[in-house]
Amino acid sequence: MGIITTIIIGLLSGFIANYIMKGKGSGFLINLVVGLVGSWVGGFLFGLLGLKAFGFIGTIVASVFGAVVLLFVIKKIKG
Numbered sequence: 010m011g012i013i014t015t016i017i018i019g020l021l022s023g024f025i026a027n028y029i030m031k032g033k034g035s036g037f038l039i040n041l042v043v044g045l046v047g048s049w050v051g052g053f054l055f056g057l058l059g060l061k062a063f064g065f066i067g068t069i070v071a072s073v074f075g076a077v078v079l080l081f082v083i084k085k086i087k088g
Contacts, residue, residue, distance in 0.1 A: 013034055018048065018068055019072070020044055020046060021044065023042070023044030024044070026079075029073070043080065047072050047076025052075065
């Protein structure tokens with residue numbers, strides 16, 4: 010996967026996860042970071058569950074899942 014595709018997936022998944030978690034609109038850079046870290050978290054969690062993400066849509070689903078989990082944990086830590 011190329012760097013441009015990775016950035017697009019990170020932005021999309023960060024934006025979608027922020028919307029799902031009722032965020033206040035974090036901005037371009039925060040959505041990108043949340044999406045990219047969420048991609049890693051989602052891939053890790055999917056692996057633990059024995060699931061595999063295939064193709065562009067599957068990668069976005071795994072990334073959004075990971076980003077939502079990441080935002081949930083951050084909100085719990087922040088109080």
